[in-house]
Amino acid sequence: MINEKLNIGDVIDVLIKKIGINGEGIGYYCKLACFVDHALPDELVEIEITEIFPTRIIGKIITIKEKNPDRLEVLYPDYDACGAYNMQHITYPKSLELKRDILINSIHHYVKNRIPYAKIKPMIGMEEPLGYRNKVSLPVRKIDGKNKFGLYAKGGNEFIPVNDTPVQHPRINEIIQALEVLLDTFKFHAYIQKDKSGYLKSVVIRRSHSTGETQVSFLLIEKFKDISLVAEKLVEMFPEIVSVFAFYTKQYKEQIFFTTDYEKIYGKATINERINGQIFSLYPESFFQLNTVMADIFYNKMRELANLSENDVVIDAYAGSAPISHYIAKDVKKVYAIEIDQRSVQSAILSLKRNQIQNVTVLQSDFTKALKNLEVDTIDAMFFDPPRTGLGYDTIKQVLKFKPKKIIYGSCNPSTLAKDLNDLMQIYEVKEIIPMDMFPYTPLVESISLLVLK
Numbered sequence: 260m261i262n263e264k265l266n267i268g269d270v271i272d273v274l275i276k277k278i279g280i281n282g283e284g285i286g287y288y289c290k291l292a293c294f295v296d297h298a299l300p301d302e303l304v305e306i307e308i309t310e311i312f313p314t315r316i317i318g319k320i321i322t323i324k325e326k327n328p329d330r331l332e333v334l335y336p337d338y339d340a341c342g343a344y345n346m347q348h349i350t351y352p353k354s355l356e357l358k359r360d361i362l363i364n365s366i367h368h369y370v371k372n373r374i375p376y377a378k379i380k381p382m383i384g385m386e387e388p389l390g391y392r393n394k395v396s397l398p399v400r401k402i403d404g405k406n407k408f409g410l411y412a413k414g415g416n417e418f419i420p421v422n423d424t425p426v427q428h429p430r431i432n433e434i435i436q437a438l439e440v441l442l443d444t445f446k447f448h449a450y451i452q453k454d455k456s457g458y459l460k461s462v463v464i465r466r467s468h469s470t471g472e473t474q475v476s477f478l479l480i481e482k483f484k485d486i487s488l489v490a491e492k493l494v495e496m497f498p499e500i501v502s503v504f505a506f507y508t509k510q511y512k513e514q515i516f517f518t519t520d521y522e523k524i525y526g527k528a529t530i531n532e533r534i535n536g537q538i539f540s541l542y543p544e545s546f547f548q549l550n551t552v553m554a555d556i557f558y559n560k561m562r563e564l565a566n567l568s569e570n571d572v573v574i575d576a577y578a579g580s581a582p583i584s585h586y587i588a589k590d591v592k593k594v595y596a597i598e599i600d601q602r603s604v605q606s607a608i609l610s611l612k613r614n615q616i617q618n619v620t621v622l623q624s625d626f627t628k629a630l631k632n633l634e635v636d637t638i639d640a641m642f643f644d645p646p647r648t649g650l651g652y653d654t655i656k657q658v659l660k661f662k663p664k665k666i667i668y669g670s671c672n673p674s675t676l677a678k679d680l681n682d683l684m685q686i687y688e689v690k691e692i693i694p695m696d697m698f699p700y701t702p703l704v705e706s707i708s709l710l711v712l713k
């Protein structure tokens with residue numbers, strides 16, 4: 260066993276062959292897989308071994324002996340460390356190629372019946388791939404007597420102050436920076452568990468891409484009236500903030516952002532996002548895609564691939580605020596939008612009403628349970644857009660009972676997509692897979708697969 264001859268701290272040379280699911284480079288040392296953060300395919304890197312497992316080793320780069328021509332200098336190492344912007348070391352066009360490779364590698368790994376690579380289309384990228392994030396969720400810490408927003412380093416507890424990530428909308432960055440100063444001014448500091456002092460755990464800021472309306476949500480350890488003073492001042496500085504909430508928690512350790520104990524402390528309960536000419540009314544907790552520009556492309560592509568007919572009855576599963584239902588409602592007879600989260604369901608119902616859409620029924624339920632209880636004989640098409648965990652076999656078993664003619668599967672995780680496709684391919688043929696860059700400069704890969712009943 261070659262790994263028995265290796266030790267942590269050893270220095271070896273590795274030629275990087277491909278990219279892994281987290282954007283790391285993967286090469287081989289005497290047939291043993293080596294995972295190296297920030298190494299790119301075709302690079303020869305000298306690495307120090309940091310971890311050894313039975314079938315793989317992990318290493319960190321000491322020197323890059325042969326560079327990939329598309330490598331860029333890392334301008335923001337802090338963001339890189341916390342995964343907020345961790346593909347900044349590659350030119351954007353090359354990152355699109357590599358992210359398609361991540362999808363191909365996952366499919367190659369998990370799908371037994373081959374999907375010809377020609378069916379996996381080139382990745383659709385963004386024209387302006389920075390400043391795309393319409394929402395940020397940041398914990399706050401007191402560092403050297405000052406409040407700092409930030410993120411935790413990948414796989415650890417180290418807190419890295421971050422208040423101007425280039426992938427966030429610039430106006431959100433301005434709000435975060437102003438808030439840090441205001442919190443200091445009002446002596447309203449971050450909760451410190453050690454001495455049980457302070458109040459604030461985190462903040463979530465969501466900004467509508469189309470209207471600019473902005474919503475700020477504070478998560479506090481307990482009710483504290485001074486948060487209204489901070490909010491008042493913030494709204495004065497940023498008039499686009501039209502909705503402010505305070506959420507309360509006693510869960511000191513958990514990384515959460517919302518709870519069921521909350522109050523609205525300023526303005527409206529929802530902000531409006533306009534997409535495809537339709538208004539979505541979003542509560543702080545409602546799900547909405549982080550990248551509004553790409554979301555529009557995503558939903559239009561789903562609709563185009565589905566090629567629906569006016570008598571079709573379809574399911575929009577994992578519906579969130581039901582944008583997919585909105586995009587397809589006019590093409591079909593009936594849509595069932597199924598979503599588990601109460602606030603997203605409220606947003607869906609409110610938005611459908613505002614947009615005068617009447618042929619969509621929203622069901623608040625776990626999707627698998629909803630399928631078991633649904634009293635409908637024929638479903639012509641199903642749209643899936645699950646969380647990163649994918650569908651799983653229990654859900655697929657229920658789907659297979661309905662045998663919809665078409666499945667349009669939006670995925671944000673190539674690994675779970677590949678496992679689900681492998682199961683669905685018992686009775687479905689994969690017609691095409693379109694990757695798209697919903698999260699530029701991160702290794703996350705969004706895609707749409709079209710499956711047709713064999």
Ligand SMILES: C[S@@+](CC[C@H](N)C(=O)[O-])C[C@H]1O[C@@H](n2cnc3c(N)ncnc32)[C@H](O)[C@@H]1O
Pocket residue numbers: 546547548576577578579580581582583597598599600603624625626627644645646
């Ligand atoms: C990736 S989001 C997609 C939402 C929507 N399609 C969109 O594009 O905005 C996944 C959604 O699935 C919901 N969800 C998670 N688990 C679920 C389940 N078991 N059944 C139904 N919905 C679920 C989440 O609350 C979330 O709104």
